[in-house]
Amino acid sequence: MRLSLGNKVTLALLGLVLLAFSVSVTAETPKPVIPEGKGEQCVEPTDEMRKNHMKYIEHQRDLTVHEGIRTKKYSLVECIDCHVVPDDKGEFPQIGSDEHFCSSCHNYASVKVDCFQCHATKPDTKEGYRHSLNDQASHHFSGKSSDKELSQNDIELVTAETQQQ
């Protein structure tokens, strides 16, 4: 097949454009946007957690369910407490959405996560209920249930908070 000079130029241009496009795509593969958690540092270095978080959680799960060991360091509840943070309106992201810490990466890597078929996907918002069950034990600030005097430390905390407001 014979091509005219004009056609050759067009083909060459097309080739260049395609090449440039493919190069730009590989250079800018989108990375998952991982929501920031509370605090400075996770319980292990970030690289280690990215690679092995599931091993820590699984090990802890057996210890907790069968032996009643409830240390907080590798507890899934603690993961959620730090890493799932509410948005400006105070609403927590749904599991499965890219805004949820776990699914932001799991969606990206296309790895199914089973934890949340049973486990809570957001921090406990029912704390008030647990207090009402134990109302003889500790109602912070109310003072009605405890005859224990506030320590100097507690007083400092409370007063510092008032000054800030």
Added chain:
Amino acid sequence: MTTENKIDTYRRNFVGGAAALAAGVTIAPGVLLSGVAQAKPADKAVDSSVRWGMLINANKCDDCGACVSACNEEHGITGFDRPKTDPQWIRTVKLRDKTTGHVQTLPVMCQHCETAPCADVCPTGASFRREDGIVLVDKHICIGCRYCMMACPYKARSFVHEKLTDQRPYSPRGMGTVESCTMCVHRVDNDEQPACVVACAGEHAEDSAITFGDINDPNSEISQQMMKHGGKQIRGDLGLNTGVRYQGL
């Protein structure tokens, strides 16, 4: 540091202080276990030196339903308006003596048997008895076969038929697994009493129908009460040595 964080820190200090003091301070009954048993450190495995149990006085139970609603609230148990399949961890059972017409109600939940038939028949080891006597389902291993439900003489277990959302952080529950009363194991490990026990005490003040404690410790309140007035097992003929005992039946 934000205001919220300050409050959190304050809470932690307060709760920590309260726990440290607990051994020496007498708090209103029905709140903390301390005094019944030593608080277990979080990193220590449970062992068979304690056996948690409950003693239910049927004469004091007036069918108020406080225990049932506290259980539902604590574990986030909601129904789908399908009574045949909706999960239920405690129910109140009504007994009527045909001759005298005397009616009694009592709460019935997992009886936390020493030789638990559910754990015997479980093909995967998901149903098990913890060293301290609490019978649980490890839902990570449960395949939902429901043999345990058939084996249980107390009809204490439920199967979750529906997809669940918004579970409580300390009470994971999910579709396709069997569940039952955990004796609020997350509370017990945290040196608190089960939600039903606290709710009953809240409803009936000093005349609570449910006593919780260590039945291995002869000096615990529950052991003392059972020594004086006995503690019957439902279907005692099965010889399961249940952890939940009844008076007034």
